Amino acid sequence: SAARNARMRRGKSLREREDDHISSNLDRTALLHRMRQVEAILEETRNTRFFGLDESSSGEGSEVDDETMLRQVTGLLSHVRERLDRSTSYRRFAGSFIFFLLYVAVIFMQRDIQKAFSVEDSLLNALKASLPNVNVDGYTNADRGATGVLNSAEEFYEWFRVSVLNRVYADEVCGDGLCESPNEYRGFGRFGCIKDCGRYENTTRIYVSLEDWVSDLSASWSIDKTTPIEARANPNFKWNIWSETMQSFMLESDTSQTNVQLEVPDGHFELRMYQTASLASTIDTNAVSAAFRVADPSDLPSRSSGISDFFYGDKAEVLAVATSNLLAVDEYCVVDSQGIFDPYCNQEYSLTDFEIKTLGGYGLKGGITFKNGSDGIATLASVGFCGLNS
Numbered sequence: 236s237a238a239r240n241a242r243m244r245r246g247k248s249l250r251e252r253e254d255d256h257i258s259s260n261l262d263r264t265a266l267l268h269r270m271r272q273v274e275a276i277l278e279e280t281r282n283t284r285f286f287g288l289d290e291s292s293s294g295e296g297s298e299v300d301d302e303t304m305l306r307q308v309t310g311l312l313s314h315v316r317e318r319l320d321r322s323t324s325y326r327r328f329a330g331s332f333i334f335f336l337l338y339v340a341v342i343f344m345q346r347d348i349q350k351a352f353s354v355e356d357s358l359l360n361a362l363k364a365s366l367p368n369v370n371v372d373g374y375t376n377a378d379r380g381a382t383g384v385l386n387s388a389e390e391f392y393e394w395f396r397v398s399v400l401n402r403v404y405a406d407e408v409c410g411d412g413l414c415e416s417p418n419e420y421r422g423f424g425r426f427g428c429i430k431d432c433g434r435y436e437n438t439t440r441i442y443v444s445l446e447d448w449v450s451d452l453s454a455s456w457s458i459d460k461t462t463p464i465e466a467r468a469n470p471n472f473k474w475n476i477w478s479e480t481m482q483s484f485m486l487e488s489d490t491s492q493t494n495v496q497l498e499v500p501d502g503h504f505e506l507r508m509y510q511t512a513s514l515a516s517t518i519d520t521n522a523v524s525a526a527f528r529v530a531d532p533s534d535l536p537s538r539s540s541g542i543s544d545f546f547y548g549d550k551a552e553v554l555a556v557a558t559s560n561l562l563a564v565d566e567y568c569v570v571d572s573q574g575i576f577d578p579y580c581n582q583e584y585s586l587t588d589f590e591i592k593t594l595g596g597y598g599l600k601g602g603i604t605f606k607n608g609s610d611g612i613a614t615l616a617s618v619g620f621c622g623l624n625s
Contacts, residue, residue: 276311276315358403361398361399361402361403362398362399408428409428409430409431410428410430410431411431412431413431414428414431414432414433415431419431419432420432420435421433421434421435421436422434422435423435423438423498423500424485424497424498424499425487426481426483435500437500437501438498438499438500438501439498439499439501439605440496440497440498440499440605440606441496441497441498441499441603441604441605441615442494442495442496442497442603442604442605443474443476443494443495443496443497443506443601443603444493444494444601444602444603444604445474445493445508445599445600445601445618446493446599446600446601447472447596447598447599447600448556448560448592448593448596448597448600448620449464449560450493451596451600451620452592452596456579458564458567461567463563463564463566463567464563464564464567466563467559467560467562467563468512468514468517468518468555468559469512469559470510470511470512470513470514470552470556471491471510471511471512472491472508472509472510472511472547472598472599473489473490473491473508473509473510473511474489474490474491474506474507474508474509474599475489475490475507476497476499476504476505476506476507477504477505477507478499478500478502478503478504479502479503479504479505480500480501480502480503481500481502484507485497485499485504489509493601506603506616506618508547508598508599509545509546509547510544510545510546510547510552511544511545512544513538513544513552513555514552514555514556514558514559515538515549515551515552515554515555516538516544517555518555518558518559520532520535522558522562523535523554523555523558526557526558526561526562526590527554527557527558527561527590527594535551535554536550536551536554537551538551538552539551547598547621548597548598548621550623552597553594553597553621553622553623554594554623556593556596556597557590557593557594557596557597558593560593560596561589561590561593564584564589564593565589567580568580568584594622594623595620595621595622595623596620596622597620597621597622598620598621599618599620600618600619600620601618602614602615602616602617602618603615603616603618
């Protein structure tokens with residue numbers, strides 16, 4: 236019996252052994268699904284006839300031998316694999332092409348054509364200016380009779396490095412890893428080079444709060460966004476902080492911001508304020524005398540001689556700014572026959588009261604503070620409006 240079973244096992248064909256192996260590793264549902272897939276592929280292959288199964292030598296109901304079947308199935312699998320690879324390649328190509336289009340579109344949208352042309356034009360001009368003008372046969376000695384000045388590739392690279400690279404591309408001073416004095420030193424804020432030299436430790440964060448007369452008035456009366464106030468003649472006060480330690484201003488440019496935080500080094504400081512426009516030269520003295528009921532305009536102080544338009548605190552400028560503010564408030568509160576449209580004007584506004592307020596409302600008001608450890612806020616300086624005292 237054992238010998239008979241051994242002969243039966245040896246007699247199994249290659250296809251039967253493969254079928255047994257598949258059957259033993261797949262459940263019935265998966266095996267049935269695989270069989271249907273293979274049948275569909277075979278049917279498609281017979282219909283398309285790319286490499287149809289060889290049935291010409293077989294009669295009705297005859298079987299194909301194992302070698303022929305293996306060759307045909309191998310070809311079928313190769314064809315299927317090729318189609319899958321081609322489909323995958325098309326998908327990858329489509330994805331890459333779409334990404335390329337989006338990339339080009341974004342680059343084009345971000346590109347400043349005029350700036351790009353200026354950069355390219357300056358580069359070409361620098362390149363042309365550095366080339367020797369030999370007028371005969373170009374710049375190399377490659378041909379017979381040439382009178383160029385570049386004899387080798389080394390000479391070209393040296394010319395390109397000196398004349399082009401070193402002129403177009405400059406090494407970053409701060410950030411090259413070397414702390415080179417006196418231009419580089421321990422830094423803070425916009426000063427020094429923190430990357431190469433580290434941070435300057437002896438600094439304090441201060442808080443600057445400064446506002447003009449209209450902003451101060453708007454804390455109790457929201458008038459700053461009204462048309463007469465916005466259209467009035469405005470000196471546009473600005474400020475900055477001078478540091479004796481740094482021998483420079485803390486802000487790179489002067490500002491009119493009302494609230495600013497600054498990191499400053501230890502030492503002596505000066506708050507410097509100025510006006511950016513002179514109102515004494517634009518507002519007529521008759522308007523000033525009428526606003527403050529001065530009988531003789533000649534009694535009003537005139538603008539000091541020898542001062543610039545930016546001078547802060549001139550008496551004539553104080554009167555001009557006060558007149559501008561007073562006329563704007565008066566225009567806002569004195570309206571046509573329809574009546575006063577702001578209840579504040581009817582209840583709180585007094586021309587005499589505002590004459591006094593505007594005369595003492597020149598410049599900026601506020602203070603400079605810093606955090607004093609756990610004790611809270613300490614005041615470094617208090618700033619008040621300027622006014623006329625005589």
